[in-house]
Amino acid sequence: MRMRTIEISVGGFVLAGIVALIFLAVQVSGVNTGGASQTYEITARFDDVAGLRERAKVSMAGVTVGRVRSIEVDMSWGDAVVTMEIAGEPGNLAADTGAKILTEGILGARYIGLSPGGDEETLAAGDEITETQGALVLENLIGDFLTNMGKS
């Protein structure tokens, strides 16, 4: 009888642990987007990605549509190659889609904003976005401003 109460308590204890783990995974980490959702990869070249990180979000019209997979530098051109994964089937983005590196708020994290294109053709998996605009680097802006001030 005593052993039975112990077994029931331990069963409840283990169950509580499992419930807690599921709570932490679903409610706190939010893994409901995993599983069946399909993604494909596209790349884009930027002259400057200053502060963009892997797993930064890729958004269109303010809605997150993907994540940055990797950032590499192409030494021969001196620009950054950003690979991102986009949710959905290949073909949901026009071929002349533009990509811009933006900042959330003034001090927030960098992310990629996609601007819609009008082309009939679409981007296939592995394609490259050609219309890009790199990050605005504050130091460069200030530098430009000061030199222009000096001219006028």
Next chain:
Amino acid sequence: MVGFVRNLGARFLSWLAALGRATVLWVRAMSGRPDWQDVGLVVKQIYHVGFLSLVIIVLSAFSIGAVLALQFYTQLARFGAQEAVGIGLALVLLRELGPVVTALLFAGRAGSALTAEIGLMKTTEQLSSMEMMGVDPLKRIIAPRIWAGLISLPILTAVFNMVAIFGGMVVAVNWLGADAGGFWSGMREGVEIWEDLGKGMVKTVVFGLLVTWVAVFQGYDAPPTAEGMAMATTRTVVISSVLILASDFLLTLVFYGEF
């Protein structure tokens, strides 16, 4: 001077010998395939080590979550970022405070009890009489307790994290009036399942290993006197606390250090 150096060397050697004995103890207790006959013993130990620790874990978790939320809220409210309480709370708990505080409480509540129990068994020569009967005390007494600690601590940590986040929510949302939607969605946006939850759980398994190992060894190695047992119990809490904090630093360095 010579005496000092000799003393230092002797201390180092005896420390090294203790480490060696501890390793031999652990390997001998845990080697070989686990006997399914002993599952009952493990269950009983989980009851003592894990289930009975639930009360202190839940109470501490709730107050720690509440205090964290209060501190975060008052600071973040100055920037109008009250909703960031959720993400801050979740990251701090999952990555650091959950595993560490649970392990410290576990060392105090369960580790010391393990040491005292095994120490008393040794003092009253229960362990030697088991050997006389041909029962290996390492397999019968030590191994189930190590397994129970290894199983219980991750469960306790998960419960701790859940209750602490709940406690933080009660303070931030229900009491101070942060927006519940922002609280949860910020958390979901910023918390990664492996990066935060998974690595925290790895930490807790390492802590479980360290605490049970220290507790069991101190009990098994205690001098069979009242004084020796008192020392061993104290040592369990001190050594495992220091080991938890030191290994937490190392693990954090390995997991999150960018260099």
